[in-house]
Amino acid sequence: MIRVLKDKRIKVLFVMIFLLLMFVIFMKPCYAAGDVSGAIESAWGSAKGQIKSVVNNVVFPVIDLVLAVFFFVKLGTAYFDYRKQGQFEWTAPAILFACLCFTLTAPNYIWTIL
Numbered sequence: 001m002i003r004v005l006k007d008k009r010i011k012v013l014f015v016m017i018f019l020l021l022m023f024v025i026f027m028k029p030c031y032a033a034g035d036v037s038g039a040i041e042s043a044w045g046s047a048k049g050q051i052k053s054v055v056n057n058v059v060f061p062v063i064d065l066v067l068a069v070f071f072f073v074k075l076g077t078a079y080f081d082y083r084k085q086g087q088f089e090w091t092a093p094a095i096l097f098a099c100l101c102f103t104l105t106a107p108n109y110i111w112t113i114l
Contacts, residue, residue, distance in 0.1 A: 056107045063103050071096040 075093045082088040 052111060060103060060107050064100065067096060067100040067103060071100055 071093060074096055078089050078093055
């Protein structure tokens with residue numbers, strides 16, 4: 001038995017089995033008291049207007065600004081790489097442009113999804 005435990009993989013396996021066994025032995029189910037989904041729905045209903053206005057007027061414009069800056073910086077670096085190497089790489093500017101278009105139009109449809 002001592003000889004078998006000298007292998008590091010066997011030791012790790014025994015430790016993992018021991019930990020799993022301890023988790024199973026000491027595991028205790030936990031239940032929520034009351035109607036949790038009703039509480040969440042009522043909290044969403046009362047804060048919905050404020051959340052919408054903050055997200056539409058603050059969050060989306062900040063994301064749009066960051067993506068626009070990244071897009072134009074990447075477009076400039078791609079142009080300078082084109083002048084240097086003679087090949088224009090479209091992948092990164094195209095992905096940033098698609099993300100920018102998605103976030104610019106997101107306030108129009110995101111609330112119907114949620």
